Amino acid sequence: MTTTLNDATVTITGGTGSFGSTMAKHLLTQGVAEVRIFSRDESKQDAMRHAVADPRMRFYLGDVRDAQSVARAVRGSDLVFHAAALKQVPSGEFFPMETVATNIHGSANVIRAAVDSNVKSVVCLSTDKAVYPINAMGMTKALMEKTAMAMARDFIDSDTTISVTRYGNVMYSRGSVIPLFLNQLTSGRPLTITDPNMTRFLMSLAESVDLVQYAFTEAKTGDLFVRKAPASTVETLLRAVANIAGVANPSVEVIGVRHGEKLYESLLGSEEAANAEDRGGYYRVPLDTRSLDYRPYFEEGSPEAPPAESYTSHNTTRLDVQEVEDLLMTLPEIQEFVRDRG
Numbered sequence: 318m319t320t321t322l323n324d325a326t327v328t329i330t331g332g333t334g335s336f337g338s339t340m341a342k343h344l345l346t347q348g349v350a351e352v353r354i355f356s357r358d359e360s361k362q363d364a365m366r367h368a369v370a371d372p373r374m375r376f377y378l379g380d381v382r383d384a385q386s387v388a389r390a391v392r393g394s395d396l397v398f399h400a401a402a403l404k405q406v407p408s409g410e411f412f413p414m415e416t417v418a419t420n421i422h423g424s425a426n427v428i429r430a431a432v433d434s435n436v437k438s439v440v441c442l443s444t445d446k447a448v449y450p451i452n453a454m455g456m457t458k459a460l461m462e463k464t465a466m467a468m469a470r471d472f473i474d475s476d477t478t479i480s481v482t483r484y485g486n487v488m489y490s491r492g493s494v495i496p497l498f499l500n501q502l503t504s505g506r507p508l509t510i511t512d513p514n515m516t517r518f519l520m521s522l523a524e525s526v527d528l529v530q531y532a533f534t535e536a537k538t539g540d541l542f543v544r545k546a547p548a549s550t551v552e553t554l555l556r557a558v559a560n561i562a563g564v565a566n567p568s569v570e571v572i573g574v575r576h577g578e579k580l581y582e583s584l585l586g587s588e589e590a591a592n593a594e595d596r597g598g599y600y601r602v603p604l605d606t607r608s609l610d611y612r613p614y615f616e617e618g619s620p621e622a623p624p625a626e627s628y629t630s631h632n633t634t635r636l637d638v639q640e641v642e643d644l645l646m647t648l649p650e651i652q653e654f655v656r657d658r659g
């Protein structure tokens with residue numbers, strides 16, 4: 318088995334999604350032997366088959382909830398990137414057990430299949446919404462992380478490195494606020510803003526691919542990786558998008574904070590921040606390797622550093638309107654929008 322991408326067979330769960338398809342295209346440029354797309358929807362697979370059209374692509378139908386279907390795709394893989402998830406916040410509130418089944422049990426199936434097949438590395442994708450979670454999506458992602466850590470401890474001597482990456486909102490992802498603002502601007506409707514002071518990390522899809530690549534290259538089992546990122550207020554983001562669309566004074570309607578929404582997001586909680594290793598562009602939080610002996614938890618106190626300040630979209634580098642505009646202009650979708658506008 319190989320740990321490099323060269324000649325590797327890589328399985329991506331949730332492979333037809335935005336992360337999966339960007340990662341798949343990236344892998345094909347890196348000399349991989351095979352990219353396996355594991356997902357539920359055959360029509361999305363068919364569309365991807367035509368769009369990517371590379372003989373190294375393999376499509377596996379299945380559901381992470383079904384351990385056998387996962388095992389079939391994972392068998393013979395060198396690397397597994399686990400991106401399959403239920404990630405919509407509102408649907409998770411109405412159907413929490415569905416998020417439990419996919420995000421927790423499904424993730425356990427993926428990790429177990431990777432260990433059973435002696436995969437070299439399995440990277441599980443998580444989200445800032447898993448830190449101090451307030452909605453079912455975030456809570457189940459937090460438990461996916463705990464499951465990954467527990468399995469890393471259980472299989473510490475196995476061939477498989479288990480790691481987790483967390484990232485924030487992906488700019489211009491389907492259904493997110495940037496395409497919504499652009500749509501409102503081009504159709505002459507007012508821009509709906511929840512809370513002008515709300516902040517979000519600003520990350521691109523390319524950066525999420527980069528983070529996963531960093532994780533599989535660098536991880537020791539049980540590691541959690543975060544990519545440092547700047548943030549802006551929603552108001553700053555709105556001004557930047559309006560400027561790009563050439564609307565100097567857009568009409569704005571304040572709609573208030575939506576259900577399950579936070580004023581800011583955290584990429585590292587305070588205990589994690591205290592234990593994090595600063596790697597320049599990234600933070601690495603190593604596995605807590607205390608064993609099943611409960612005494613160190615209850616009787617001996619914590620050997621770790623005292624809690625530090627969380628790493629949040631409120632205290633990270635804050636971008637101003639011009640800086641957000643510059644950042645947005647690096648996105649292919651925004652470049653296309655500007656080109657089309659002439």
Ligand SMILES: O=c1ccn([C@@H]2O[C@H](COP(=O)(O)OP(=O)(O)O[C@H]3O[C@H](CO)[C@@H](O)[C@H](O)[C@H]3O)[C@@H](O)[C@H]2O)c(=O)[nH]1
Pocket residue numbers: 404405406407454486487490492493494495497509510511512515516517551575578
């Ligand atoms: O009309 C709107 C919609 C959103 N926002 C704000 O814009 C920011 C980003 O919103 P959005 O792009 O919708 O992202 P999130 O709400 O943070 O999360 C979305 O993106 C996540 C990751 O893809 C999904 O899991 C969630 O279901 C989905 O709500 C937030 O501060 C919102 O309050 C507005 O100001 N006006």
